[in-house]
Amino acid sequence: MNTIIIGAGISGLVAAQELKRQGTDFVIIEKSNRAGGRIASEKIEGFTCDVGFQLLNPAYPAARSQLNLKSLGLQAFDRGATVWHQGKQITLADPTRAPHNAGGLLHTLKGQDARAALEFLRVPSEITLADALDKSQFSPLMNRTIRTFLAAVVADEKLSCSVKFARDLMKYFVLGSPSLPAQGMEAIVKQLLEGVKESIRFNTAVEKINEAPAGVEVVCSDGSTLTANRVIVAADPLASSYLTGINKPATGALTTWWFATSTRPTESRYLHLDLSGQPLFNHTAVVSNIAPSYAPLGKHLVEVSATGLRNDDPQQIAARSAQILGADNADDWKLLTTHHIEHALPIIGADSNPVPKNNKMTLAGDIRHASIQGALASGRKAAN
Numbered sequence: 336m337n338t339i340i341i342g343a344g345i346s347g348l349v350a351a352q353e354l355k356r357q358g359t360d361f362v363i364i365e366k367s368n369r370a371g372g373r374i375a376s377e378k379i380e381g382f383t384c385d386v387g388f389q390l391l392n393p394a395y396p397a398a399r400s401q402l403n404l405k406s407l408g409l410q411a412f413d414r415g416a417t418v419w420h421q422g423k424q425i426t427l428a429d430p431t432r433a434p435h436n437a438g439g440l441l442h443t444l445k446g447q448d449a450r451a452a453l454e455f456l457r458v459p460s461e462i463t464l465a466d467a468l469d470k471s472q473f474s475p476l477m478n479r480t481i482r483t484f485l486a487a488v489v490a491d492e493k494l495s496c497s498v499k500f501a502r503d504l505m506k507y508f509v510l511g512s513p514s515l516p517a518q519g520m521e522a523i524v525k526q527l528l529e530g531v532k533e534s535i536r537f538n539t540a541v542e543k544i545n546e547a548p549a550g551v552e553v554v555c556s557d558g559s560t561l562t563a564n565r566v567i568v569a570a571d572p573l574a575s576s577y578l579t580g581i582n583k584p585a586t587g588a589l590t591t592w593w594f595a596t597s598t599r600p601t602e603s604r605y606l607h608l609d610l611s612g613q614p615l616f617n618h619t620a621v622v623s624n625i626a627p628s629y630a631p632l633g634k635h636l637v638e639v640s641a642t643g644l645r646n647d648d649p650q651q652i653a654a655r656s657a658q659i660l661g662a663d664n665a666d667d668w669k670l671l672t673t674h675h676i677e678h679a680l681p682i683i684g685a686d687s688n689p690v691p692k693n694n695k696m697t698l699a700g701d702i703r704h705a706s707i708q709g710a711l712a713s714g715r716k717a718a719n
């Protein structure tokens with residue numbers, strides 16, 4: 336055996352696709368009974384609920400090179416956001432894409448915010464995102480908008496990731512429109528599984544990696560031991576740190592509530608941010624306005640997402656979401672499911688673990704760049 340890949344998330348699947356292309360033999364060892372790791376979609380009463388709301392940005396270079404974006408049938412959100420501030424909606428749109436809404440963004444990006452944006456690009460890369468925003472001095476409205484939005488993107492209310500990582504993510508928001516595949520986020524996984532599914536050994540966890548004279552030895556939970564020339568560790572960040580011995584990264588949690596409604600709460604195709612004094616969540620959106628295939632005909636699907644593991648009363652969540660979306664009420668809203676994802680994303684600090692250099696063991700996964708871009712790019716690099 337040439338290569339053992341640990342983990343059938345998207346990073347492991349991309350590594351497998353690359354090895355297949357090269358004609359190198361490999362096996363993927365996957366702990367669970369399915370591929371895709373943190374990308375999954377559930378079908379509930381005809382609705383598609385991604386397991387934790389997430390988006391694919393088609394500007395990710397690794398998505399462009401590793402995925403067939405056309406066949407995913409991507410449906411893009413409108414660029415910008417609508418914020419709920421002092422009891423009213425303000426739409427901060429990208430003026431190049433939505434000239435009718437340009438007033439909101441131009442209003443807030445003039446003067447202080449234009450200077451702050453320049454300062455944000457100049458602050459030293461080693462400081463945290465929170466410190467960078469403090470130093471940049473955006474206006475109070477823009478400051479809260481950016482913090483609320485990015486906290487959900489990095490799964491950390493404290494914004495303790497490095498500003499370098501945040502700036503890199505923000506670059507993609509400028510370059511592309513975050514989108515949903517017509518058949519749900521899991522369509523990405525289905526695409527990456529083509530031609531490599533038969534090489535996955537499911538329901539088997541790797542417990543230990545040992546050096547062996549001719550390469551590596553991998554000890555599995557079913558008592559078997561596999562040997563190969565090398566191993567690609569593409570597990571989630573906590574499992575990867577356990578298996579490779581690198582420092583355990585901090586991780587952030589996310590909660591998503593999914594509601595079905597029979598009246599359309601709003602025509603809006605924006606993410607709506609809750610900037611009220613006591614926000615119950617970070618954002619909400621009528622997902623079926625963007626991707627109608629996520630809901631059965633005549634029905635609508637609303638997502639509400641918050642950082643952390645949250646156990647709020649879904650009725651309260653629905654009522655606040657309806658309010659900030661500008662809907663009459665949430666009387667006919669039905670909770671479909673709630674997803675609590677404890678280790679949604681690793682928090683990428685400035686002092687993140689250096690990737691160990693070892694020609695028998697390569698680390699993949701989103702441990703260095705907490706995103707689909709990071710996972711896809713790492714899988715490809717590890718295989719080459």
Ligand SMILES: Cc1cc2nc3c(=O)[nH]c(=O)nc-3n(C[C@H](O)[C@H](O)[C@H](O)COP(=O)(O)OP(=O)(O)OC[C@H]3O[C@@H](n4cnc5c(N)ncnc54)[C@H](O)[C@@H]3O)c2cc1C
Nearest residue numbers: 342344345346366372373387389390541574700701706707
């Ligand atoms: C709620 C949520 C929202 C997100 N939003 C976005 C977004 O909007 N945009 C974006 O770009 N990214 C987003 N992400 C991040 C993105 O989904 C991840 O970066 C990416 O899926 C990570 O893929 P991976 O292959 O590195 O890891 P994983 O998906 O974690 O895959 C690792 C695999 O390894 C397996 N495994 C673990 N331990 C072992 C072991 N010992 N032996 C064998 N197998 C093992 C696991 O079962 C899993 O299948 C979000 C993530 C979550 C959870």
